[in-house]
Amino acid sequence: MQASINFLRHNTAEFEKYVKRVLEINPQYSNLYDILANNCERLRLYKEAVAFAREALLLKPRDWTAMSILGVNLLRIGEEEEGKAALDKAYEGDQFNVMTVNTLKLLDSFGHFVRFDTTHFKVKLHEKEVAVLRPYVRELLEKAYDTLTEKYDFKPEGPITFEMYPDHADFEVRTLGLPGIGGILGVCFGKLFVMDSPTARKPDSFNWGSTLWHEFMHVISLQMTDHKIPRWFSEGLSVYEERKGFTGWGDKMKLDYLAAMKSKKFLPTAELNNGFTRPKYENQILVSYYQSSLVCDYIDQKFGFPALKKMLLLYKQGRSTADVFKESLGLSLEQFDEEFFKWVDDKVKNLDVKPFTELISSGQEALAKGDTDKAIEILEQAIYLYPEYTDEHNAYESLADAYLKKADKKAAIDILKKFAM
Ligand SMILES: [Zn+2]
Incomplete structure (x- = not known):
């Protein structure tokens, strides 16, 4: 534990001291490296996890847990052949390790995938959908590459592999070795980088x-910061x-985000990571995604995009979040939060969940009763108050219906266009 903490804090001397102390007590204790590898894995430091698994195997070549960790993480950094070889060995030694077994099954299923290269990517698509998806995937990958590498002035190290899974269970194994991360798409x-393919989910449930x-x-x-972001x-x-x-594209302000904003459930920036790793209420992970995206929106609007880029470069140097904010924005975290929360409160000051949903309901009721003019007035007001709201029971679709009742096709189309934005 102490060794992990010091390693992760880049505290090499202390780290080595603890490792030495443990190995003096038991020189065969490869478990130490297994624990270190697991902790790195959790923080998405896959290269480091591979290195620790190798250390464990030097101490004890028959440490099948280490062999399994090695295989799984080699696959994650794109070393497919060596990863498979390690997993085969791990399986010979221990047929009951679930990670090993699931990942080997997944590798078998790779036989059903078609591999092709685009200018910047190695792509794997399932044989049953490759014909349909290939042109779209190729075009969008390259567009993302051109747009974002230019904007961030950074060319990631390759080869970069992209895979899409029509079977969500395979995707789960590919990402965690174990099924059970229902909500995650990529x-x-x-x-x-890997994700569900369009057929893995119900139509309209996500935008691939x-x-x-x-x-x-x-x-x-991740690459710009050596995974230190x-x-x-x-x-x-x-x-x-x-x-x-x-x-x-991108998540809009949903009703539960609005509710979280109104009830001051956003976390201080210094604690924002906890919203992802140790959520305390239902939906806190999604609320935290939304809050994090607003922090970026705010920094972009207030300080300009170069500030966001500078933050990445500071994280690469291993600087703390407090340092990064101070140096790129000239603000302490407390000062930043004060400004940011004021901006957030301002966004939602005329808005609240219950009055808003009641407003839409009364508009829809008016429409049902044939009072089209009143419905239009109310629904227009609802959209004005909360343009981001496009989920179930939204004002846009009812308003388009109301315009159609008045035979105003053009207005209906305009509203539906706004709805799709
Ligand atoms: Zn993400």
């Missing part, structure tokens, strides 16, 4: 283009870039 390991863009932005932010900032930037990528 994951990025630095040089490898937006997700691809989001995950590629992680390739940039905090989770919240990486997610915030990815959502921020989704919104810039294409009209309608």
Whole structure:
């Protein structure tokens, strides 16, 4: 534990002292490196996890846990052949390690994937959908690459591998070795990024283009900072870039985000990572994605995009978040939060969940009763108050209906266009 903490804090001398102390007590204790590897894995330091697993195996070549960790993480950094060889060995030694077994099954299923290269990516798509998806995937990957590498003035190290899974269970194994991360659509390991394919989910339940863009932005932010970027900032930037990528992309202010803002549930920036790793209420992870993206929006609006880029470069140097804010924005975290929360409060000052949903309901009731003019007035007002609200029971669709009742096709189309933005 002490060794992990010191390693992660880049405290080499202390780290080596603890390692030495443990190995003096038990020179065969390869478990020490297994623990270190696991902790690195958790922080998305896959290269480091591979290195520690190798250390464990030097001490004890029959440490099958280490062999399994080695295999899984080699796959994550794109070393497929060596990774498979390690997993085969791990399986020979221990047939009951779930990570090993699941990952080997997944590798078998790779036989059903078609591999092809684009200018900057190695791509794997399932044989049953490759014909349909290939042109779209190729075009969007290259567009994301051109747009974001130019904007961030950074060319990520390759080869970069992109995979799409029609079977969400395979995607889960690919990302964690274990099924069970229902809500997640995509994951990025630095040089490898993978996601559900459009057929893995019900139609309309997610926008795969937006997700691809989001995950590629992680390739940039992780590599630009040698994986030292905090989770919240990486997610915030990815959502921020989704919104810039294409009209309608990126998460909008949903009702539960509004509720969280009104009840002051946003976290101080210094604690924002906890919203992802140790959520305390339902939906806190999603609220934290949204908050992080707003932090990026705010910094962009107030300080300009170069400030966001500078933050990445400071994180690469291993600087703390407090340092990064001080140096790139000239503010302490407390000062930043004060400004940011004021901006957030201002955004929602005329808005609250219950009055807003009641307003839409009364507009829809008026429409149902045939009072079209009244419905239009109310629904227009609802959209004016809260243009981002496009989920179920939204004002846009009812308003378009109301215009159609008045035979005003043009107004109906205009409203539906705004709805899709
Ligand atoms: Zn993400």
